[in-house]
Ligand SMILES: O=C(O)CCC(=O)C(=O)O
């Protein structure tokens with residue numbers, strides 16, 4: 781067994797239960813100070829030590845469809861695998877969340893992909909959906925923030941719109957440990973520019989979209 785396996789992490793099933801209830805009732809959940817402390821601290825440390833080189837300009841689409849698009853998004857990303865302790869702990873925790881939500885809500889979540897994202901001062905991500913009806917296999921989006929002492933005046937809010945026609949939305953400050961979960965096809969959202977560097981993790985739970993020999997998610 782890998783020494784990286786994070787079986788010692790306590791699992792706050794009451795947090796997962798609150799998220800499940802919210803998803804069931806309204807399709808999204810915003811939980812402040814929710815990320816378990818040891819996990820949050822580990823991710824923060826790891827993120828802080830990352831170098832510019834580890835990040836790549838974020839694009840839109842995957843693999844062959846991939847295109848950089850400065851107009852839509854200006855963040856830089858680094859995909860998370862289980863090779864670091866912090867990354868392994870994160871994947872363990874999200875896997876427990878997946879198991880819990882599948883049992884509670886029968887969502888059929890199958891895999892999970894996630895990346896660190898760094899929004900330099902002034903960077904943004906314009907209004908978008910994480911998945912599109914019909915073609916989607918991203919079912920549930922998960923975002924958490926690694927910014928200590930973040931103030932309202934620092935900006936960088938996530939704005940979640942309740943539907944396609946909503947132009948007001950609700951704003952979430954990217955505060956350390958806040959966890960946001962929402963149905964990927966249902967909620968357009970955007971990231972407003974910030975006046976300081978903004979660090980987050982964005983991830984997506986997917987259903988198994990494999991048809992015939994087209995492996996999806998890609999290996
Ligand atoms: O960082 C956030 O608040 C949301 C990021 C996002 O929408 C995305 O990466 O798709």
Ligand SMILES: [Fe+2]
Nearest residue numbers: 908909910969
């Ligand atoms: Fe998004």
